Amino acid sequence: MKRFEHIRHKPPAPLANPRQLTLVCSALRNKVNLSRLVRLAGCSGLDKIIHCGAGKVDREIARDAVDVVHIETHRSLPPVLAWLREKGNKLIGLEQTTNSDCLYDFHFPQMTALVIGSEREGLSDEVLEMLDAVIEIPVYGRPYSHNVVTAATMAVYEYCRQFPDG
Amino acid sequence: MKRFEHIRHKPPAPLANPRQLTLVCSALRNKVNLSRLVRLAGCSGLDKIIHCGAGKVDREIARDAVDVVHIETHRSLPPVLAWLREKGNKLIGLEQTTNSDCLYDFHFPQMTALVIGSEREGLSDEVLEMLDAVIEIPVYGRPYSHNVVTAATMAVYEYCRQFPDG
Numbered sequence: 646m647k648r649f650e651h652i653r654h655k656p657p658a659p660l661a662n663p664r665q666l667t668l669v670c671s672a673l674r675n676k677v678n679l680s681r682l683v684r685l686a687g688c689s690g691l692d693k694i695i696h697c698g699a700g701k702v703d704r705e706i707a708r709d710a711v712d713v714v715h716i717e718t719h720r721s722l723p724p725v726l727a728w729l730r731e732k733g734n735k736l737i738g739l740e741q742t743t744n745s746d747c748l749y750d751f752h753f754p755q756m757t758a759l760v761i762g763s764e765r766e767g768l769s770d771e772v773l774e775m776l777d778a779v780i781e782i783p784v785y786g787r788p789y790s791h792n793v794v795t796a797a798t799m800a801v802y803e804y805c806r807q808f809p810d811g
Numbered sequence: 812m813k814r815f816e817h818i819r820h821k822p823p824a825p826l827a828n829p830r831q832l833t834l835v836c837s838a839l840r841n842k843v844n845l846s847r848l849v850r851l852a853g854c855s856g857l858d859k860i861i862h863c864g865a866g867k868v869d870r871e872i873a874r875d876a877v878d879v880v881h882i883e884t885h886r887s888l889p890p891v892l893a894w895l896r897e898k899g900n901k902l903i904g905l906e907q908t909t910n911s912d913c914l915y916d917f918h919f920p921q922m923t924a925l926v927i928g929s930e931r932e933g934l935s936d937e938v939l940e941m942l943d944a945v946i947e948i949p950v951y952g953r954p955y956s957h958n959v960v961t962a963a964t965m966a967v968y969e970y971c972r973q974f975p976d977g
Contacts, residue, residue, distance in 0.1 A: 649909060677843075691952075709954040738815070740817065741821050749975060779815045786856045806969075809949065
């Protein structure tokens with residue numbers, strides 16, 4: 646008997662509670678990056694992404710997630726961040742900054758709005774000023790920073806690891 | 812004074828020991844996926860990737876990592892996996908299979924060869940039979956599986972979290 650056999654189309658793991666993680670993205674220049682984030686969100690049990698700017702998604706990349714992840718578009722982030730805070734979310738940015746917390750040691754609040762920067766500029770000063778915490782991922786080589794989706798993937802993974810049941 | 816200020820071009824975190832994680836990739840169809848893995852490897856302090864098949868990399872995606880991550884190409888994986896095992900590595904696959912371990916609970920051996928499947932077929936039966944363990948990442952929604960690079964990103968992150976100093 647084979648020890649490891651493929652399980653194709655394995656049904657998703659159930660969540661005891663709906664995910665209380667909201668992904669909030671600055672204006673991404675690259676449609677591929679947004680589409681990859683949509684697939685990440687779908688696989689992670691999120692039902693929406695907040696995006697600053699037009700939310701064009703490539704179905705080839707996002708797959709079925711295009712049907713389950715709603716993209717809520719806004720012209721700028723500060724008003725929606727203020728609204729998320731009012732609803733009880735902590736605003737957690739992902740960036741290389743002073744006074745950041747290492748993702749390895751960070752305990753996510755269950756109601757987290759994870760705020761992602763754009764490819765080149767990262768998070769704006771205006772957004773940085775609104776945040777409750779900044780998390781940072783150690784980089785051990787070159788280039789000196791992860792791709793924005795790669796970094797978001799690590800942060801979403803860490804959140805799900807801390808809240809495996811939602 | 813601003814609490815969070817950007818740190819641009821932050822120098823990499825030092826490793827006390829060279830990384831003992833080897834990334835081993837089945838033949839990836841998509842040059843973009845391989846290029847993204849190269850950037851992930853570079854940022855994570857790995858100095859090579861083993862790839863089955865031609866290793867064309869897009870510098871726009873992999874960035875500086877093309878200069879520091881060597882791509883070792885092989886015609887098939889089983890011989891190189893046998894060699895890696897002989898050198899003391901545990902062969903850890905990333906796949907949805909029977910008898911898999913959840914990535915959340917898995918303790919990586921320090922000398923790990925992380926074996927990644929191709930986009931459609933995943934890991935071949937021949938490779939699955941050689942593995943010491945299979946790790947699996949919970950999926951909570953649709954689509955029913957993560958993109959191969961997204962999954963690899965989570966596994967590499969988890970390894971680095973467990974061995975933050977190499």
